[in-house]
Amino acid sequence: MSSPTVRLPLPHIPGPRGRLQDNPVPGHKKVLLASPRGYCAGVDRAVIAVEKALERYGAPVYVRKQIVHNIHVVTELESKGAIFVEEVDEVPEGSHVVFSAHGVSPAVVNEAADRGLQAIDATCPLVTKVHREAVRFARDDFEILLIGHEGHEEVEGTAGEAPDHVTIVGSPEEADTVEVRDPSRVVWLSQTTLSVDETMETVRRLRTRFPDLQDPPSDDICYATQNRQVAIKKVAKGADLVIVVGSANSSNSVRLVEVALEYGAKASYRVDYAHEIEQAWLDGVETVGVTSGASVPEILVQEVLSELAGAGYGDVEQVRTAEEDLIFSLPKELRQDAGGRRDERALGGRRS
Numbered sequence: 626m627s628s629p630t631v632r633l634p635l636p637h638i639p640g641p642r643g644r645l646q647d648n649p650v651p652g653h654k655k656v657l658l659a660s661p662r663g664y665c666a667g668v669d670r671a672v673i674a675v676e677k678a679l680e681r682y683g684a685p686v687y688v689r690k691q692i693v694h695n696i697h698v699v700t701e702l703e704s705k706g707a708i709f710v711e712e713v714d715e716v717p718e719g720s721h722v723v724f725s726a727h728g729v730s731p732a733v734v735n736e737a738a739d740r741g742l743q744a745i746d747a748t749c750p751l752v753t754k755v756h757r758e759a760v761r762f763a764r765d766d767f768e769i770l771l772i773g774h775e776g777h778e779e780v781e782g783t784a785g786e787a788p789d790h791v792t793i794v795g796s797p798e799e800a801d802t803v804e805v806r807d808p809s810r811v812v813w814l815s816q817t818t819l820s821v822d823e824t825m826e827t828v829r830r831l832r833t834r835f836p837d838l839q840d841p842p843s844d845d846i847c848y849a850t851q852n853r854q855v856a857i858k859k860v861a862k863g864a865d866l867v868i869v870v871g872s873a874n875s876s877n878s879v880r881l882v883e884v885a886l887e888y889g890a891k892a893s894y895r896v897d898y899a900h901e902i903e904q905a906w907l908d909g910v911e912t913v914g915v916t917s918g919a920s921v922p923e924i925l926v927q928e929v930l931s932e933l934a935g936a937g938y939g940d941v942e943q944v945r946t947a948e949e950d951l952i953f954s955l956p957k958e959l960r961q962d963a964g965g966r967r968d969e970r971a972l973g974g975r976r977s
């Protein structure tokens with residue numbers, strides 16, 4: 626029996642196409658395409674949560690902060706009726722509000738409740754895991770050194786679970802100067818989307834100063850961040866240029882550029898869209914590595930590949946370093962349809 630055809634609206638990709646020229650280089654032009662790349666399970670779930678909320682409750686549905694850090698995803702959801710706000714005090718009382726994949730502090734949850742908002746929590750379960758660790762270590766009166774970027778939403782949310790116990794450590798250099806109350810009761814936790822290598826260097830320096838430093842019960846840097854970094858390390862070794870598709874505020878995308886440069890790429894740039902690739906980047910380039918951050922839909926990568934093919938890089942070799950099949954249940958508020966039946970999209974499957 627054949628499956629019914631499903632028609633999905635094509636996303637609008639801004640920008641001109643086919644601008645790049647096919648200039649000659651001494652060797653054979655090709656693309657090394659990193660895999661895994663793009664959407665992770667937490668992003669997939671968060672985007673589907675907003676779409677489901679729009680289907681179920683109708684527009685507008687409010688979303689606190691960008692649901693995931695990708696300008697294309699946000700623009701697409703806005704066109705469907707999502708309204709993105711910075712804080713819950715901008716949401717009309719009684720409305721539905723979705724908390725983003727990066728998580729929120731208890732203060733935000735309480736403020737939403739005080740305003741009578743109907744909250745849907747799309748916090749990635751792997752971020753929630755770090756929140757729980759923060760709560761537990763604070764309860765046991767540990768000082769928590771939270772490795773992460775000050776001002777990032779995820780770090781604000783995690784720190785907000787135990788503000789009196791958390792000190793943010795932003796870099797290996799900060800590990801050399803951070804002060805703690807009692808060096809015998811210190812633990813480190815981290816943001817989920819950091820560079821693995823840099824975080825380990827930060828921990829090494831912290832441990833030099835605080836030998837009793839405890840490790841988190843399991844990795845805080847999530848599987849998706851780690852897998853994408855492993856894949857780009859392998860690609861970067863053989864690439865003259867690495868293009869990372871992802872937005873400027875996407876921590877894991879920015880880290881991929883840094884990792885590519887560290888592991889041998891002669892140059893690396895981040896783009897939101899294919900039309901941002903500059904002709905000069907391709908001068909003398911035989912091999913282009915391509916990857917994308919965890920919040921990037923595959924359509925944007927395919928656009929980059931098509932633009933590169935127009936410049937003579939039509940030979941694409943996939944460099945696969947891991948298989949991913951993790952999927953998360955939708956937020957509990959959305960797991961059943963209006964009639965109380967389990968929703969067929971209760972699990973966010975990988976989408977292209």
Ligand code: SF4
Nearest residue numbers: 665667668749817847
């Ligand atoms: S990058 Fe990791 S922590 Fe962030 S949403 Fe994806 S799976 Fe969750």
